Amino acid sequence: MLHLAELTRPEWYPSxxxxxxxxxxxxxxxxxxxxxxxxxxIFRYTGRxxxxxxxxxxxxxxxxxxxRMLDILDxxxxxxxxxDPAPYASxxxxxxxxxxxxxxxxxxxxxxxxxxxxxERFSILAKEVDDPELAEFYEELFEAExxxxxxxxxxxxxHFPEQEVEERLDALALxxxxxxxxxxxxxxxxxx
Ligand SMILES: [Fe+2]
Ligand SMILES: [Fe+2]
Numbered sequence: 001m002l003h004l005a006e007l008t009r010p011e012w013y014p015s016x017x018x019x020x021x022x023x024x025x026x027x028x029x030x031x032x033x034x035x036x037x038x039x040x041x042i043f044r045y046t047g048r049x050x051x052x053x054x055x056x057x058x059x060x061x062x063x064x065x066x067x068r069m070l071d072i073l074d075x076x077x078x079x080x081x082x083x084d085p086a087p088y089a090s091x092x093x094x095x096x097x098x099x100x101x102x103x104x105x106x107x108x109x110x111x112x113x114x115x116x117x118x119x120e121r122f123s124i125l126a127k128e129v130d131d132p133e134l135a136e137f138y139e140e141l142f143e144a145e146x147x148x149x150x151x152x153x154x155x156x157x158x159h160f161p162e163q164e165v166e167e168r169l170d171a172l173a174l175x176x177x178x179x180x181x182x183x184x185x186x187x188x189x190x191x192x
Pocket of ligand 1: 061062145
């Protein structure tokens with residue numbers, strides 16, 4: 001349903017579990033970036049039907065997630081500091097074609113795939129983290145990000161022929177796994 005070409009390997013959680021605070025900081029930045037992506041699409045594609053209304057919901061929800069992540073960091077006594085991001089998102093952004101309307105389609109599908117991967121990772125965190133409150137929060141985020149995946153791919157289907165969307169989604173899903181594999185030693189939400 002999430003259209004991921006490959007599921008997260010079982011080694012991922014053990015590789016990050018001793019760096020949970022860093023993962024939480026990384027995750028906080030990602031919520032902010034998700035809001036920013038949706039907002040920038042509202043600016044660029046205001047004339048595309050459904051974009052302002054539906055993406056304004058995404059902006060509001062991602063900012064809510066961001067604020068709640070700040071609360072979680074505060075409660076754990078963790079300071080939000082700058083972190084080098086995983087190479088994942090920038091690798092995926094390189095796959096976005098520069099010509100319109102292909103650019104619009106790719107932006108929607110890349111945003112959708114990032115939501116899908118985050119969603120999958122949140123379901124792992126929901127099962128694995130020791131803190132029951134945090135686990136419950138990740139359960140809730142799993143659902144929210146799954147809805148965002150559906151929203152982005154739904155917008156793509158509203159604006160492009162079904163077959164074009166499916167073919168491009170298949171191709172980008174393979175690139176998404178490559179982006180996940182992009183070398184990093186850093187413990188990140190989107191590390192391999
Ligand atoms: Fe979010
Ligand atoms: Fe999201």
